[in-house]
Amino acid sequence: MEAGDADAQLMLRFAAGDARAFDELYAAHRGALWRFIRRSVREDAATDDVFQECWSRVIANRERYRPEARFATWLFRIAHNCCMDHWRRSGRRERRESTDDDAIAAAADESNEGPLGKVLEGEAGERLARALARLPEEQRTAFLLYVEGGLSVAEIGETTGVNPETAKSRLRYAVARLKASLGADAPTD
Amino acid sequence: MEEDKDKPFEREPWQRLLRDRAGAPSETTDARIRAAARRALAPRAARWWLPASLAASFLLAVLIVQWQYGDRDTPAIVTESDLAAPAKTPTSAEQDATAVVESSSIESASNAQLTRRGQAPRAEPEFSEDEFAAGPDAEGTEGRIAVTGSRIGGPEQDLKAASEVPAEEASDVASPPLLALPAEDAPAAAIAGQAEAARERESAAEGRQEVASGATYQQTTAKLRKPEDWYAEIKKLRAAGRIEEADRELERLKAAYPGWLERHLQEKR
Numbered sequence: 508m509e510a511g512d513a514d515a516q517l518m519l520r521f522a523a524g525d526a527r528a529f530d531e532l533y534a535a536h537r538g539a540l541w542r543f544i545r546r547s548v549r550e551d552a553a554t555d556d557v558f559q560e561c562w563s564r565v566i567a568n569r570e571r572y573r574p575e576a577r578f579a580t581w582l583f584r585i586a587h588n589c590c591m592d593h594w595r596r597s598g599r600r601e602r603r604e605s606t607d608d609d610a611i612a613a614a615a616d617e618s619n620e621g622p623l624g625k626v627l628e629g630e631a632g633e634r635l636a637r638a639l640a641r642l643p644e645e646q647r648t649a650f651l652l653y654v655e656g657g658l659s660v661a662e663i664g665e666t667t668g669v670n671p672e673t674a675k676s677r678l679r680y681a682v683a684r685l686k687a688s689l690g691a692d693a694p695t696d
Numbered sequence: 697m698e699e700d701k702d703k704p705f706e707r708e709p710w711q712r713l714l715r716d717r718a719g720a721p722s723e724t725t726d727a728r729i730r731a732a733a734r735r736a737l738a739p740r741a742a743r744w745w746l747p748a749s750l751a752a753s754f755l756l757a758v759l760i761v762q763w764q765y766g767d768r769d770t771p772a773i774v775t776e777s778d779l780a781a782p783a784k785t786p787t788s789a790e791q792d793a794t795a796v797v798e799s800s801s802i803e804s805a806s807n808a809q810l811t812r813r814g815q816a817p818r819a820e821p822e823f824s825e826d827e828f829a830a831g832p833d834a835e836g837t838e839g840r841i842a843v844t845g846s847r848i849g850g851p852e853q854d855l856k857a858a859s860e861v862p863a864e865e866a867s868d869v870a871s872p873p874l875l876a877l878p879a880e881d882a883p884a885a886a887i888a889g890q891a892e893a894a895r896e897r898e899s900a901a902e903g904r905q906e907v908a909s910g911a912t913y914q915q916t917t918a919k920l921r922k923p924e925d926w927y928a929e930i931k932k933l934r935a936a937g938r939i940e941e942a943d944r945e946l947e948r949l950k951a952a953y954p955g956w957l958e959r960h961l962q963e964k965r
Binding site: 521524526529530533537538541542543546555558559562563566569599629632635636639650652654655657659660675678679682685694695 | 703704705706709710711713714715719720722725726728729730732734737776781894926
């Protein structure tokens with residue numbers, strides 16, 4: 508039995524009134540969901556709000572849940588919608604930010620190339636976090652859904668509302684940029 | 697190929713790099729979310745009370761309405777109109793019960809009117825057999841006759857007299873002994889007047905019966921007189937110049953006591 512099926516059963520039990528099933532679900536997905544939201548929103552205060560909003564929607568929509576797709580797909584679609592709502596509320600236009608993404612990324616890469624930059628940046632994880640923050644929103648979301656949410660390319664396309672090819676393309680662009688930022692510290696396939 | 701398509705690159709190395717940097721939700725956030733999940737489940741059980749309480753309220757309302765409609769069959773106050781038009785001929789027992797209810801209701805209405813006028817409501821008179829046997833000359837009966845006189849006209853007249861006759865008129869209408877009554881006793885005086893009138897009507901009726909017998913009445917009354925007194929009255933009439941009247945009385949005396957006049961004259965001679 509796949510883990511996704513187990514999560515779907517837990518969600519059905521929770522919808523039937525089993526609070527302990529929710530505890531199991533929450534324990535299994537809280538870390539990945541928190542990291543996805545944290546990397547997407549990039550604000551500590553807003554991360555907590557969006558995280559609670561996401562789980563509130565899970566609780567409120569428990570009776571509408573149908574195990575047609577994996578629970579993780581349904582959960583991260585809700586999380587993605589919460590992030591979109593947050594961006595709308597805050598008035599931030601990620602797309603404008605991404606328009607200047609190339610110039611910013613280039614500047615960052617240039618700063619990282621120097622010895623002082625490498626000392627300041629420290630570990631590869633921190634460098635990856637910074638590089639991830641500089642990615643366009645669509646590419647960052649696709650990368651995070653793939654890495655943190657464990658979604659497949661098709662599920663990413665379904666969650667973000669694009670076809671699988673577009674999702675796959677965004678994913679490849681994201682990985683290429685991150686590898687370029689990490690250099691020799693980048694994971695190898 | 698299919699695996700490459702769904703898995704463009706390995707997740708694990710990227711997850712390791714990201715995991716330590718993003719942190720995790722605080723325990724407070726965890727507690728809030730778990731509590732929200734339990735709160736969401738708790739009302740499910742409480743929802744059973746809502747339809748139950750609604751059903752109980754509806755049932756209570758229906759029972760109250762039924763109770764109210766049930767009371768309509770037995771009216772709280774029996775009015776005159778209820779008693780005036782009976783649908784069937786009542787039995788003697790029903791008549792008695794109706795009379796009691798009517799009397800009590802009208803009596804209470806009369807008392808209510810007296811109370812509004814500032815007078816004390818009349819108490820229901822109580823008579824013993826001894827008082828009835830004592831007759832009209834018994835001590836303290838006069839006032840009671842006034843009260844019982846109100847019974848002659850029935851409770852309707854009693855109510856009418858109490859409500860319609862003003863105190864001043866009542867004192868004028870009442871008989872002389874009752875004229876001395878204070879104003880607050882005016883209704884009682886009016887009632888006493890009615891009782892007196894009723895008694896007069898009764899005695900007049902008796903008198904009419906006696907007049908119908910004509911000569912029998914005169915003979916009877918003539919025999920009650922002593923011939924000596926009668927003759928003395930005739931002599932007075934004659935002395936007064938009422939000759940015809942004296943002659944009529946003399947004829948009556950002769951008829952009542954045949955031979956007495958002759959004997960009386962002989963004795964005088």
